[in-house]
Amino acid sequence: MNIRHRFSNLIIISIALLFFALAWNTEELDGLKEIADLNTENFIRWLEAYISGFPKPW
Amino acid sequence: MATKTQTQKEPEKKILSVKDQGFWSRLAHRRIRLLRLSVQISSFIILNAGIFGVARTFIPLPISQPTGAPFSIVWGGFEAIEYALTNSILPFFALGVFMISAVLVGRAGCGWVCPMGLYQRSVGAIPTKKAKISKPDNKDLNGIGGFLMALFLLLAFGIGFMNLTNLGNAFIRMPYTPFDPSATLFGSIFYYSKFGNSPPGVGMDFIGDVFSLYTFMFIFRIVIFFLVTLLVMYVPQGYCRWFCPTGALMGYFSKNSILGISRDPVRCTNCGDCETACPMGVPILDYSHKKVTDSMCTNCGDCIDACNYNAINFSLNF
Ligand code: SF4
Ligand code: SF4
Ligand code: SF4
Numbered sequence: 001m002n003i004r005h006r007f008s009n010l011i012i013i014s015i016a017l018l019f020f021a022l023a024w025n026t027e028e029l030d031g032l033k034e035i036a037d038l039n040t041e042n043f044i045r046w047l048e049a050y051i052s053g054f055p056k057p058w
Numbered sequence: 059m060a061t062k063t064q065t066q067k068e069p070e071k072k073i074l075s076v077k078d079q080g081f082w083s084r085l086a087h088r089r090i091r092l093l094r095l096s097v098q099i100s101s102f103i104i105l106n107a108g109i110f111g112v113a114r115t116f117i118p119l120p121i122s123q124p125t126g127a128p129f130s131i132v133w134g135g136f137e138a139i140e141y142a143l144t145n146s147i148l149p150f151f152a153l154g155v156f157m158i159s160a161v162l163v164g165r166a167g168c169g170w171v172c173p174m175g176l177y178q179r180s181v182g183a184i185p186t187k188k189a190k191i192s193k194p195d196n197k198d199l200n201g202i203g204g205f206l207m208a209l210f211l212l213l214a215f216g217i218g219f220m221n222l223t224n225l226g227n228a229f230i231r232m233p234y235t236p237f238d239p240s241a242t243l244f245g246s247i248f249y250y251s252k253f254g255n256s257p258p259g260v261g262m263d264f265i266g267d268v269f270s271l272y273t274f275m276f277i278f279r280i281v282i283f284f285l286v287t288l289l290v291m292y293v294p295q296g297y298c299r300w301f302c303p304t305g306a307l308m309g310y311f312s313k314n315s316i317l318g319i320s321r322d323p324v325r326c327t328n329c330g331d332c333e334t335a336c337p338m339g340v341p342i343l344d345y346s347h348k349k350v351t352d353s354m355c356t357n358c359g360d361c362i363d364a365c366n367y368n369a370i371n372f373s374l375n376f
Contacts (some may be wrong), residue, residue, distance in 0.1 A: 005314040005375075006376070008314060009161045009314055009315075012157050012160070012311055013157070013158060013161055014163050015157060016153075016154040016155075016157035016158045016161075017154070017158075019150040019151065019153055019154035019169070020150070020151065020154045022148075022150045023150035023151035023154065024150065026147055026149050026150060028142045028147045028148070028149060028150060028151050028152070029116060029151055031141065031142060031143075031145055031147060032116035032133055032138060032141070032151070032152075033116040033225070034116065035125070035133075036113075036114035036115055036133070037113075037114070039114050039126070039130075040108075040113050040114045040318075043108065043128060043129075048076050056182065057184070
């Protein structure tokens with residue numbers, strides 16, 4: 001591992017940390033959370049539909 | 059005379075060479091492979107913990123775990139990037155996850171966690187005559203993944219731009235997903251087998267009941283999935299090597315990762331067993347003994363198991 005590699009790793013990590021900081025102020029996290037919740041809801045709905053047989057999913 | 063014969067024996071090699079030396083030695087030569095298999099299976103269960111009622115999280119991981127898989131609790135990293143871009147948001151968080159993990163552990167997510175990696179490993183275990191791919195061809199074909207990654211990110215960016223400027227409203231949010239064999243295997247097949255061509259909440263069956271767009275897309279996905287399966291039967295980890303955009307993106311940041319593979323130049327006999335065992339076809343001996351700086355290396359450790367001289371191992375490179 002020479003100094004150039006260490007330096008490039010350091011730059012990548014700094015940029016990644018900067019990205020995390022920037023993500024805090026964008027809607028990216030909200031969007032990811034929203035879809036995660038939606039998917040959970042969808043899945044529960046599908047599961048219920050599957051269990052109850054209504055609306056007939058199969 | 060007797061002394062000379064003794065010195066010719068090269069005791070170190072004899073002791074370390076454990077090939078054909080019984081059960082425990084053979085087990086020792088599979089220790090990392092077995093450990094990796096158990097980690098892969100446990101990860102698969104944890105990633106799909108939705109089946110035990112665990113709610114989904116917003117966390118993107120740098121692996122090919124389809125976000126839409128019925129029980130998935132995480133985001134596939136590449137899908138998260140596409141999703142943000144098509145919604146006209148710059149994907150800082152997901153990119154940051156890729157960069158940090160690539161620098162710290164390289165592509166270990168590919169080798170140890172990714173469910174598509176596990177699938178390819180299982181299919182690769184089918185005893186077929188594996189194709190011989192030359193090192194330059196392997197490297198060249200590896201470029202396809204990078205090309206696909208750039209193409210689909212550009213497409214996602216274009217869709218996001220269109221949405222932002224009201225040029226149009228493209229409804230596709232993750233353009234690579236229909237081509238992604240992982241999404242087909244862990245998502246589409248489940249949904250299609252349960253709900254046929256009218257899944258509740260999808261609303262794409264506008265052509266008719268008999269042969270809807272949804273059915274067409276399903277057949278399209280199955281064809282790609284079938285081709286990929288055929289490929290990985292003959293080329294170990296063929297999809298990871300040449301096509302996966304997630305792996306390609308990781309490869310850009312992982313070359314000088316802190317966790318890596320290095321050789322002991324004193325013990326190594328340049329026998330090439332490690333290269334033969336490498337599922338990604340990494341030309342290990344072409345790299346400096348200090349670290350295998352190949353964008354394809356997934357830190358899987360199969361090369362460590364294959365070495366008869368204990369000459370190659372994981373290393374931390376600060
Ligand atoms: S390269 Fe292979 S192991 Fe890595 S994310 Fe892609 S499919 Fe998974
Ligand atoms: S590191 Fe590879 S080439 Fe060197 S002795 Fe071990 S298997 Fe052979
Ligand atoms: S070089 Fe070793 S750790 Fe890297 S992919 Fe090949 S076998 Fe796995």
